[in-house]
């Protein structure tokens with residue numbers, strides 16, 4: 001989920017709720033709030049609490065899972081953030097510790113320490129182009145053996161050797177979710193269980209159809225949908241996420257403004273118009 005802002009600059013909880021129901025009506029299996037797409041780094045603690053409360057109410061009412069991004073790059077503060085999660089949250093999406101660049105043994109020690117105390121299962125958010133931290137298949141497999149580590153949001157910017165290695169031999173009960181929009185179709189084809197992708201704020205029903213087609217073994221339909229959605233994701237990521245996405249959601253009347261918070265800048269009108277055309281035709 002993106003986080004919509006009102007013209008006043010405040011988080012617009014009503015619009016958030018409207019968009020959340022919209023994506024769930026279109027078939028999303030649950031909500032993920034406070035990811036990078038939700039501009040979590042630019043929200044205050046109070047604003048994050050408002051987003052979580054709103055999502056808890058919606059997800060409880062619709063009986064769908066809620067995954068919440070829990071940021072932090074040191075173990076102690078991440079444990080505190082996990083312990084502070086309110087009831088009603090189903091899972092926590094926790095980035096591989098960014099900026100500090102520990103060894104992979106350090107990454108394992110970090111997630112094992114979190115997994116021992118977390119009140120909800122963890123989804124490891126592996127996005128090395130944002131964190132600066134490499135994590136290989138063996139490390140993810142090791143983490144996936146812990147009963148409180150439920151999966152990985154895999155976002156390495158490619159379908160790489162580690163993805164192939166991991167998907168070829170997954171720990172029981174450990175899911176790979178594609179976290180990188182252009183690669184959702186190939187990763188689903190290789191056995192990923194689903195995706196957490198920004199573009200699905202916009203074309204939710206098409207992403208649902210894509211996942212269903214791969215799961216049903218309908219490769220012809222899945223390939224065709226995947227190729228079209230690749231073009232949409234490419235258009236939505238021509239400028240830093242979620243700026244173009246918010247522009248198109250605004251043009252489509254789904255959110256009140258296209259505003260993002262500094263240091264993000266609003267996308268250019270040309271990028272928004274191009275993405276809108278790719279999404280809905282010219």
Ligand SMILES: O=C(O)C1=N[C@H](C(=O)O)C[C@H](O)C1
Pocket residue numbers: 032034035036037038127179180181196197198199241242
């Ligand atoms: O916040 C997310 O979840 C996502 N963020 C990624 C990013 O902005 O790098 C993209 C992905 O679609 C989902």
